[in-house]
Amino acid sequence: xxxxxxxxxxxxxxxxxxxxxxxxxxxxxxxxxxxxxxxxxxxxxxxxxxxxxxxxxxxxxxxxxxxxxxxxxxxxxxxxxxxxxxxxxxxxxxxxxxxxxxxxxxxxxxxxxxxxxxxxxxxxxxxxxxxxxxxxxxxxxxxxxxxxxxxxxxxxxxxxxxxxxxxxxxxxxxxxxxxxxxxxxxxxxxxxxxxxxxxxxxxxxxxxxxxxxxxxxxxxxxxxxxxxxxxxxxxxxxxxxxxxxxxxxxxxxxxxxxxxxxxxxxxxxxxxxxxxxxxxxxxxxxxxxxxxxxxxxxxxxxxxxxxxxxxxxxxxxxxxxxxxxxxxxxxxxxxxxxxxxxxxxxxxxxxxxxxxxxxxxxxxxxxxxxxxxxxxxxxxxxxxxxxxxxxxxxxxxxxxxxxxxxxxxxxxxxxxxxxxxxxxxxxxxxxxx
Numbered sequence: 430x431x432x433x434x435x436x437x438x439x440x441x442x443x444x445x446x447x448x449x450x451x452x453x454x455x456x457x458x459x460x461x462x463x464x465x466x467x468x469x470x471x472x473x474x475x476x477x478x479x480x481x482x483x484x485x486x487x488x489x490x491x492x493x494x495x496x497x498x499x500x501x502x503x504x505x506x507x508x509x510x511x512x513x514x515x516x517x518x519x520x521x522x523x524x525x526x527x528x529x530x531x532x533x534x535x536x537x538x539x540x541x542x543x544x545x546x547x548x549x550x551x552x553x554x555x556x557x558x559x560x561x562x563x564x565x566x567x568x569x570x571x572x573x574x575x576x577x578x579x580x581x582x583x584x585x586x587x588x589x590x591x592x593x594x595x596x597x598x599x600x601x602x603x604x605x606x607x608x609x610x611x612x613x614x615x616x617x618x619x620x621x622x623x624x625x626x627x628x629x630x631x632x633x634x635x636x637x638x639x640x641x642x643x644x645x646x647x648x649x650x651x652x653x654x655x656x657x658x659x660x661x662x663x664x665x666x667x668x669x670x671x672x673x674x675x676x677x678x679x680x681x682x683x684x685x686x687x688x689x690x691x692x693x694x695x696x697x698x699x700x701x702x703x704x705x706x707x708x709x710x711x712x713x714x715x716x717x718x719x720x721x722x723x724x725x726x727x728x729x730x731x732x733x734x735x736x737x738x739x740x741x742x743x744x745x746x747x748x749x750x751x752x753x754x755x756x757x758x759x760x761x762x763x764x765x766x767x768x769x770x771x772x773x774x775x776x777x778x779x780x781x782x783x784x785x786x787x788x789x790x791x792x793x794x795x796x797x798x799x800x801x802x803x804x805x806x807x808x809x810x811x812x813x814x815x816x817x818x819x820x821x822x823x824x825x826x827x828x829x830x831x832x833x834x835x836x837x838x839x840x841x842x843x844x845x846x847x848x849x850x851x852x853x854x855x856x857x858x859x860x861x862x
Contacts, residue, residue, distance in 0.1 A: 497800045500752055501559065502759050503544045504768055504782075505532045508789030512546055512555075514562055515759070517752060517795065520770055520780040524562050528555040534576035534748075534792040538583045538601065541798040545586045545599070547574035554588055556604055559796050566604040570597040576620045576664075576792075580627040580645065587630050587643075589618035596621070596632060598648055608648040612641050620664030620706075624689065625671045631687075633662040633676060640665065640676055642692060652692050656685055664706050668713045668731060675716050675729070677704040684718055684727075686734050696734040700727035706748035706792075710773060711755045717771070719746040719760055726760055726769075728776055738776040742769035750793040761790035768793065 501523075502515040512526045512535065529548025537544045537559070544557040547570075554574060556566040571590025574597070579586045585607065586599040594616045600607040612618055617636035623629070623645070630643040634653075638660045642652040656662050661680030667673070667689070674687040684704060686696040701720025704727065709716045716729040719742075726746065728738035743762025750759045751773070758771040766788045770780040784790045 499798045499800065500795055501798065502750065502768070502793060502795045503535050503537065503546075503557070503559075504759075504761060504784060504790050505535050505546060505792040506784060506788045507531050507533065507549075507791045508787055509785070510548075510550075512544070512557065513784050513788070513790070515768065515782055517757065517759075520782050522782065522784065526557055526562055526564065528557075528564060529553050529567065532791070533574065535794045536577045536579045536586065537794045537796040538579050538586075539581055540583060541796040543601070544794060544796060545577045545579065545588075546792075547577050547588055549573050549575065549591075554586070554599065559798050560800075568599055568604050568606070570599075570606065571595055571609070575618065578621050578623045578630065580623055581625055582627055585645065587621060587623065587645075589621050589632060591617050591619060591635075594618070594636075596630070596643065598645075610643055610648050610650065612650060613637070616641065620662075620677070622665040622667045622674065624667055625669060629689075631665045631667065631674045631676075631689075633665050635661050635663055638662065638680070640674070640687065654687060654692050654694070656694070657681065657697075660685075663704075666707045666709045666716060668709055669711060670713060673731070675707060675709065675731075677707050677718060679703045679705060679721070684716070684729060686731075698729055698734050698736065700729070700736060701725050701739070706746075706761075708749040708751045708758065710751055711753060715773065717749045717751065717758045717760075717773075719749050721745055721747060721763075726758070726771065740771055740776050740778065742771075742778060743767050743781070747790070748792050750795045752795050753797040759793050759795060761793045763789055763791060766790065 500517040502517055504513040504515060506513055510530055510532060512528055513522045514524045516523050528546050530550030532546050533549045534547045535544055542559055544559055546555040552572055554568040554570055555564045558565045570588050571593030573592035575589045575591045577586055577588045584601055586601055588597040594612050594614055596610040597606055598608040615636045616634040618632045619635050621630055621632040628645060630645055632641040634641055638656050640654040640662055641650050644651045659680050660678045662676045662678050664677040666675050671689060674689055676685040678685060682702055684698045684700055685694050688695045700718050701723035703721040704718045705721045706719040707716055714731060716731055718727040720727055724744055726740040726742055727736045730737045742760050743765035745764035746760050747763050748761045756773055758773055760769040766784055768782040768790055769778050772779045
């Protein structure tokens with residue numbers, strides 16, 4: 430059987446780092462002061478650092494924030510032990526992130542800030558910051574971790590451990606194991622999904638032809654659902670209303686629809702050969718199923734529980750992820766080293782994203798990232814002393830200010846300059862006299 434996916438904060442006076450500054454900023458954020466308060470504090474510090482007299486703070490409402498939303502697809506490459514980051518606007522790989530050995534599955538937190546990647550070969554989970562696209566933590570779990578799913582409130586990440594026959598629950602605040610849930614010997618869990626209310630996790634038990642239902646409040650198995658003779662359930666997806674769970678079964682080339690109110694099968698839907706990964710649109714109307722051997726994606730109408738379209742993709746498709754707006758589906762093609770992008774309105778492939786020669790794309794998830802950039806206040810802050818301004822022949826240059834303040838400085842609009850902190854959040858304007 431083919432396996433599915435085999436601040437530092439600087440004191441700007443002299444550029445010296447202080448732990449106190451870091452602690453203060455973190456405390457301020459946790460107490461809800463937000464970036465506006467930090468902007469005022471950093472601006473005042475900048476003024477003191479160069480011997481200026483601060484002006485009165487701008488009137489309330491003078492500071493605003495520009496908000497930008499980006500979407501990135503995180504594609505797990507088991508061949509290179511990396512994660513490729515795809516810009517969904519251009520459908521190109523923008524960077525790759527080294528992770529653990531033989532990575533498998535990936536899931537993104539609801540706020541889009543982190544991606545959790547299971548590393549089947551190193552028995553751990555890599556935690557990626559989607560802002561910096563770097564690994565910020567590594568969490569040891571069970572043997573051969575396979576898939577991962579994050580609760581809707583973002584507080585827990587559940588990981589199936591294929592060879593340990595259990596599920597690890599990671600506390601995402603501390604990135605430590607909060608609980609380990611045993612499923613029984615020989616279950617060999619693979620895919621899993623969590624209900625929209627976060628109350629239950631549905632786990633595909635490939636070794637037992639069943640689906641285990643975990644109560645996430647007690648982290649215990651409450652129900653085991655038989656899928657049928659000859660079945661090999663490998664993945665699960667749940668509708669946005671939580672009413673049904675869809676289970677991909679490579680043993681019978683079907684998808685089973687489970688009524689989550691009764692935990693019984695209400696429909697069995699024939700699809701392509703070896704259905705492995707599946708995902709459901711945010712509006713709940715369609716399920717997209719990767720058929721690994723028939724090299725296509727079956728599109729299921731969830732109202733009729735029937736296939737309404739079949740979309741040819743690359744070779745050996747494994748996983749599917751749908752963008753948060755529901756307009757596109759990203760399909761990893763294990764053997765053709767690329768990702769197919771499907772327009773979900775027309776159910777046609779509109780782009781193919783190469784992931785590199787020798788790559789083995791397996792799991793995929795799409796993150797919706799909200800970036801907030803503070804704007805300059807309506808009134809500029811303190812003027813720079815004449816002697817400072819004239820040290821470069823009357824012209825203020827970024828290098829000069831950066832040297833004196835220990836900060837990166839960007840030109841905003843002459844003669845205004847913007848001081849930007851290391852974490853990219855705090856910004857204020859200074860002007861030449």
